[in-house]
Amino acid sequence: MTQNRELSHDEIDHVFKNMDIPTCPAIVSMAMTEAQKDDPDIRKLCAAIEKDVGMSALTIKLANSPLFRSNQPISLVSVALARLGIRNVICVITSAALRNSMTGGDAKWLETYWNNASLVATAAGMIARKQHGIAPDTAYTFALFHDSAIPLLRKRFSNYPDMVASAIKDQRELIKIEADHFPCTHPIVGSLLARNWGLPPIIGQCIRFHHEEDVYDLPDSVLSSTAVSLIATTHVAERLLREHDENIKLEVTDKHYESALEHLGISVEELDEIRETLADEGAHV
Numbered sequence: 001m002t003q004n005r006e007l008s009h010d011e012i013d014h015v016f017k018n019m020d021i022p023t024c025p026a027i028v029s030m031a032m033t034e035a036q037k038d039d040p041d042i043r044k045l046c047a048a049i050e051k052d053v054g055m056s057a058l059t060i061k062l063a064n065s066p067l068f069r070s071n072q073p074i075s076l077v078s079v080a081l082a083r084l085g086i087r088n089v090i091c092v093i094t095s096a097a098l099r100n101s102m103t104g105g106d107a108k109w110l111e112t113y114w115n116n117a118s119l120v121a122t123a124a125g126m127i128a129r130k131q132h133g134i135a136p137d138t139a140y141t142f143a144l145f146h147d148s149a150i151p152l153l154r155k156r157f158s159n160y161p162d163m164v165a166s167a168i169k170d171q172r173e174l175i176k177i178e179a180d181h182f183p184c185t186h187p188i189v190g191s192l193l194a195r196n197w198g199l200p201p202i203i204g205q206c207i208r209f210h211h212e213e214d215v216y217d218l219p220d221s222v223l224s225s226t227a228v229s230l231i232a233t234t235h236v237a238e239r240l241l242r243e244h245d246e247n248i249k250l251e252v253t254d255k256h257y258e259s260a261l262e263h264l265g266i267s268v269e270e271l272d273e274i275r276e277t278l279a280d281e282g283a284h285v
Contacts (some may be wrong), residue, residue, distance in 0.1 A: 018183040022101035024197045055096035123237035143234040149189035168247040175211040216259040232260035
């Protein structure tokens with residue numbers, strides 16, 4: 001592969017001709033605008049969240065997650081916002097809006113997908129919190145959205161579930177199945193979705209590169225070390241959550257997992273601690 005891996009205009013046009021990427025909702029645009037202000041209006045964001053039952057539930061759930069949990073569980077959106085901070089509030093709003101935009105498919109599958117995405121995000125945030133120089137909220141956001149295009153591909157292509165089942169059965173990587181059978185892959189579609197929704201550029205960049213075979217060997221001019229660290233937290237988190245799956249390498253290869261552990265310097269004891277917390281969290285999903 002060449003070092004210039006930016007998508008060309010033709011490649012972007014190709015994606016939009018084959019995919020229906022949801023437009024950014026007004027509430028997300030409003031939240032992004034508030035976040036950029038020197039003095040964001042938290043009351044405005046709180047009022048917007050409280051109007052949406054699903055968004056309220058997600059906000060409180062995240063505030064009570066292992067990333068933010070204190071001795072006192074909370075049940076009010078206003079208190080949750082104070083605990084989370086503005087950047088995590090934006091993540092919740094964007095996540096809820098993205099869920100709401102992905103309707104018309106298999107509702108049960110979507111619920112399972114988002115529950116799993118939430119677990120991966122929680123694990124990635126926990127891993128980042130133990131590292132130096134990796135923002136837990138950014139790790140959480142990337143992990144939550146890194147596979148956000150999979151529901152779009154599943155909705156757009158009726159044979160997508162069959163292809164995934166084939167990948168599991170044949171012990172193949174999902175990204176290779178997508179490249180063989182569909183006009184675009186979930187990292188490319190997801191990176192364009194992140195750009196259209198105004199997510200931080202580094203999130204879109206991480207989504208774009210997280211399945212590249214040489215992601216841990218790319219020069220800083222192609223992929224920053226910060227981006228590589230974010231990808232590593234998600235690779236470790238996702239692999240841990242798939243330890244008992246039929247095809248453990250569906251999303252994260254052995255090479256990526258080993259490189260991620262080396263990049264982050266995670267010990268066996270730390271992995272066991274994360275496993276225990278995830279097992280506890282999973283029982284309540």
